[in-house]
Amino acid sequence: MKVLVATEKPFAAVAVEGIKKEIEGAGNELVLLEKYTDVAQLLDAVKDADAMIVRSDKVTPAVLDAAKNLKIVVRAGAGYDSIDTAYAKEKGVIVENTPGQNSNAVAELVFGLMVYAVRNFYNGKAGTELMGKKLGILAFGNVGRNVARVAKGFGMDVYAYDAFCPKEVIEEAGVKAVDSQEELFKNCDVVSLHIPATPETKQSINYNLVNMMKKGGMVVNTARKEVINEPELIKLMEERTDLKYITDIKPDADEEFAKFEGRYFSTPKKMGAQTAEANINAGIAAAKQINAYFKDGCTKFQVNK
Template sequence: MPSVLLATFKPFNKIAVDGIEKICKDNGLTFDKIEGYKTQEELYAAAESAEACIVRSDKLDEEFFNRAKNLKIVVRAGAGVDTIDLDAASKHHVVVENTPGQNANAVAEMVFGLLIAMKRNHFDATSGREIRGSTLGLYGCGNVSRAMIEVSKGFAMKCYAYDPFLSDEQIKESGAEPLHDLKELFKCDIVSLHVPATPQTVNSINEDLMSLMPKNGVLVDAARHEVVDEDSIISMFQKRPDLGYISDVGFTKMEELKEKIGADQMKKQLIVTPKKMGAQTLESNINAGLAAAKQIAAFSLYFTNSNMPSVLLATFKPFNKIAVDGIEKICKDNGLTFDKIEGYKTQEELYAAAESAEACIVRSDKLDEEFFNRAKNLKIVVRAGAGVDTIDLDAASKHHVVVENTPGQNANAVAEMVFGLLIAMKRNHFDATSGREIRGSTLGLYGCGNVSRAMIEVSKGFAMKCYAYDPFLSDEQIKESGAEPLHDLKELFKCDIVSLHVPATPQTVNSINEDLMSLMPKNGVLVDAARHEVVDEDSIISMFQKRPDLGYISDVGFTKMDELREKIGADQMKKQLIVTPKKMGAQTLESNINAGLAAAKQIASYFKDGSAIHQVNGKAF
């Protein structure tokens, strides 16, 4: 049985230790521990027979890896790995992982607690200051910074972040305003450091930067002490007695600082915790420790089950947890290993995650040629949903990868959303003014697939007359769905409501134009819950200027909002246009579960008997 060593100079909480041990034993791993050791030699000796090791801020140097000859994986229970000799680990073919984010809230709460303590003069009965409404500058925008942004909301702070390794979009998504110059960050009331010690960052926080801080500014270092130049702290404290410095990473020149500014002034300006107290909470102890144990168990399972087909759930827009749990259960019940990457930020993350996968479940994720080039073991992709125009089918076929979809699973969700938005538009967003009803309207459907059929079903409750134009279906098929077939798209646009349910193809892109929209009756509404490329947005702008009675509902975005607002005004735009956060149609618990589980079942069937139930690139095979 693989052996796991918990090696911590600074021991975990007992609850965490017990939890780590249980995870190990539940996964067929033996468990041992060495806590509070006094010398590196004790650590080396304990690690000699271990195959896996969990550590905290413990120093794992070259000698450690020389002695630990059986070691396959080390997991740092926390984020920073600068106490681990990564080159030595790589030389000995040892995987090194961390558990980012597990300590984030603990550090964030500590920082805010210390900030308040400093601003309130350590609660010494004198009058202090408040932090509400301050500006908060974050150097590095990782997990701890994101936790700080979350806490800062309670203090009505404006947050800024400088992180040269993240895009503006990623920083904005975290809730901060991106800055492109570190000097700008130091104009904030509070600057908090969350960067590792690297050749670029060591002693980089110096007098030049600190001199930019506003009156009563506070610098916080809860990352690495090497980043701050302590001579600059001493110099600035002499020049600027209004400044403050909070360190959770130690301060080596206490005596020199005391001599320069005096003990009383030092108490006002400086708070130094017992080193690295940020993560010292019961919750973060448990979170980081259990995460480390689970990662080792997963690593061990990979080697144990290396011949089992691997399924990757890869979703930029994550599934509901119930759906994820259900997908995982279907995979495991059918002898498939399961992994997932959710909410990824870059295509590179997706490519890397897919390199070892044999099957992949996606939503509207972009699977381009590079994806298939990198996913060399891939045999099948299932799109949890209907549309596959985000998947390069030619590249998939070239690499002999089956591509399937799960038609119909999201249909009711989209149909209900369309009717909800139609009613909202007709009732003036429920603003207490008199609106219109949709009962008895004519409904025109461009494309008569699963979503259209679901809309026909809902329309019965509103006594609507339904028409459909679909050149790929016979009249009989359209009539069976409950609609009256039309043979000219222009005839469809004479309906009160026209709803689009077609893919983006050379024939459909920008095909919904002014010529068609001009045929719509008074108070007509156009709905696009399919693909934004189908509607010519310039025609929307032109028609809205000519026909203030028309409405447009889009679940696929609208890129020319500012231009439209300029042409017709914000008030009129609100009456005529509804644009959801992109592709909300399928965002329900029910459709999440339906589509996800259908995808998992199709993959299980493929590996069981080779069946490809809804293959969309079948001709290539």
């Protein structure tokens, strides 16, 4: 079977080696398409692929239509909002993700961003510490749980809200569970977003919600840009000069946010999962899932059932 690894943002070389070993070790063939700049390159590469491993690469109806032999797409990562899962289902293509495999990397970046922000982007002026501050974790999935673990090491007071996770599970992890996202924003000095981009969450981080934060509040986004209502957040940050927005996903309105000097920062390119370890974990998990599908028909991680 031909397995295409299509990554506009490539995996670390050591992860590609591991994926190759895994795929070829099972008697399958690996084809690499990295750093493509035009969707035409992807459309051409998928033509004869039986399986595909992607990151945030957009798997649109056009890609699925071009991929005549495609049986399975594995998103090496957590969020699969970049894949048209419904259209894939219509075409009989299985879509899977690799939950948890890159979550520590994303969680570590949350703290890199937080320290950078509370120390005034290392401009030499006195900043603040994280110890004793209230951290709100919005969604207690794999990344949220890792953020909670690290936050305790920093001596932060950790709160979480998750619409789908029972409060007991949050409390068992030694984290204070609150009843709503409003309560989280009201209570906490920093809110770290870990919600997926779904029809329910898109633009849900809006003026009213963020305005509930105390003076000096900060929102850290390592989730998706789509969950932010950008025009409303810009309006709020114009009115409240105490608020900070720190993100790993460049907003569409990056230039407008950039005017909030000292209160806004975006990484140039989403890099939460950009570590060798996360690439190895997620990439090899994806390769193993593809091998298991071709060998035994295993679809344990299917997200478009």
